[in-house]
Amino acid sequence: YRTSIEINPDFSGSYYSIGEACDKLEKWSESVAAYQRATELDQNSFGAFHRLGDALFKLEKWSDAEAAYAGAIALNSDSFWSHYNLALTLVKLQKFAAATLAYRRAIALNPEFSWTYHNLGEMLLKTEQWKAAATAYQRAIELNPNISWSYYNLGDALTEIHQWNDAVSAYLCALQLDPSFPNLYTKLGEALIKRTPAGLDAATSYYHHEMQPLQAPEFYCQVAQNFAKSDRLKEAIMLYLMALEIRPKDPEISQKLEELLEKQRQTGESSLLLELEAHDIRDRYIARIVKGKTFAEVGGLWGIVNEKVSVASKYGATSLTMIDVTPLSEHFLQDFRDRMTSLNIANYHCISQDITQIKLAEIGEPYDVVQCAGVLYHHPHPLQILVALRQITREHLIFTSAITQEVIENEWGRYEIPASGVMFIPALDDAERAILTAYWRPYINSNQLIGITEKAVFDMDNFAACWWLPTASALESMCKVAGFKVLDKGLTWDNNALTLLLGV
Structure with missing residues (x-):
């Protein structure tokens, strides 16, 4: 090859061949020099740029390798290995967002190489994109179930x-x-x-x-x-x-x-x-944290037998409070008192007030554990609900709300909302309400979701109608904005409700 260069020093192919020979001998510096000269003589030599990147990578000259791979991709954007190796190089440079993009481009060119998904998962872990990272590792495992690190990182x-x-x-x-x-x-x-x-x-x-x-x-x-x-x-x-x-x-x-x-x-x-x-996820959370703690339930009078004051008593709460907007004159409160009497529970207190109107001074001090279910979507001010709950919670809030699926499709049509979305029920038109009614009927039996399965006149002081249905993701974000940390969670009611164990 060197003889051919002496004969024709301007032929890029000779330098390329010298580079290949040096690669086999792992003489990376000489490889770099040869490929560099080849690219100077032929700026359209994709192979020379790509191999130059490989040799520079071996020498840990990350920035130069990045430039070489970028040159190769400019000449051949369909090269899987150029995108993949560029991603590896960008990781070394700690350019994680750019590396993520390079891995995704490599996947588009070759969706059957497990290590691309594995490495993409690592980038997504570094940038705290947990759900996307899990999806990447699951695909890596589908393609190669024998990589232990894929399982380990998936677990993380x-x-x-x-x-x-x-x-x-x-x-x-x-x-x-x-x-x-x-x-x-x-x-x-x-x-x-x-x-x-x-x-x-x-x-x-x-x-x-x-x-x-x-x-x-x-x-x-x-x-x-x-x-x-x-x-x-x-x-x-x-x-x-x-x-x-x-x-x-x-x-x-x-x-x-x-x-x-x-x-x-x-x-x-x-x-x-x-x-x-415990068969109810809310009961399990209560059992986990309530022993020796003060406990309050917000909005537990509707349905009576679904209240959790008795559950908290069973698992060792030191004091019990029921907070509900229901007036003291309503029969629900007396039904609740009768239930407590039947269970031999006497150490409880009832407060009849909208949770958003309660001042901390009125209750003295926050409760250690607060349970609230089925309230958020009935209230015209959902974030105020969460802020009020944060105010009265010292340690943990067990919070449950109905949610909407991101895509609902049936014979009436298709309803779609982004993962970040919250459905504002008063704004639904007749076509949307028909889709949602068909979806919800099997889950509510003969009951009504006022505002969805039947039209409603929305009154800011009437909490019977449904005002909002957030997605699961949006509900979590709302809780975080209000000052809570998500400690645990689980879907119930055939994935139509989300229960969150929240910390402060």
Whole structure:
């Protein structure tokens, strides 16, 4: 090749060939010099620019490599490897947004390469785009189920969005492939404690990506034994429950589970046992946090038997308060008092007032735990509701609201709202109301969603009608704006309601 250069020093192909030879010998500096000369002689040589980028990458000259790959892409925008390698280079330069874009362009050119999705997931984790990161890792796993890091990082992403069941599945897959992961048992343990055992209630995986069990029950039992040896009984119990979900009548698994449950009873640690016996996600949250705390429920008189004051009493609340806009003269309040009497509960207090009108001075001090369900969408001022709840909450708010799906499609047409959207029900036209009525009928039976299934005259002082339906994402954001942190969450009512465990 050098002889050919002596004969014709202006032929770029000779320098390109020298670069290839130096690549094989891993003489990267010489490769760079050869490819650089090739690009100078032929500025349309895509291959020379791309290989120059590769050699510069080997020398860790990230900025120069970025420029070389950009030159290659300018000549051939359909080169998967140029986009992919550019993304790797941009990561080294900590240009994460640009790297994310480069990975997405690479995926568009070749959607079947697992490492692109894996690396994209890493970028999305770094920029705290948890849901998108989880989606990327799930696709990486579909293409290559043997990359332990994909499962491990998927578990991290799912943990951030509180999708505990799926996080447990992801961490277990990582553990099965590589038991040596740092902090894996710690992360798995944290997710196990918050996992929802199958069949306890209608709560579903928040983003609807529940992973199917990939392990045999024996594997769950093996991991459970490791936790039990370290006296981490809660985690072990949850794993035995998972094993029984797959093999419900296995006597050996049942016996080991009962042994651990009995040991937990003897230690006096009962919070997990209380949660396991609760069938309503709100009851489980109450069981988790209310012992020894002051408790208030906002808006619990409608329906009476759905009130949670009695649940808080059962799980050890020290004081109980019911706050409801219903006038003291209404029969609902007397029905509530009769129910408390039938349950032998006497240490409660009732306040008849709109929560948005209550001043902190009137109640003395905030309640440790507040429960509020079915109120937000009936009130013309939803953010004021949340601000008022924040004012009276010292530690935790358990908050439930009906929500809207982002897309509703049936024989009446299609209704669509962005993930950030909130439906303003008074603005619905007849066509939209017809679509929504057909959707909601199976869920409300013979009841009405006033404003949707029947028209309403909206009065700012009338809380019977439905004013708003936020998406799940919008509801979370509203709570955060009001000053809360999302600690846990779960969809109920066939994904038409969202319950949030919020901290202050």
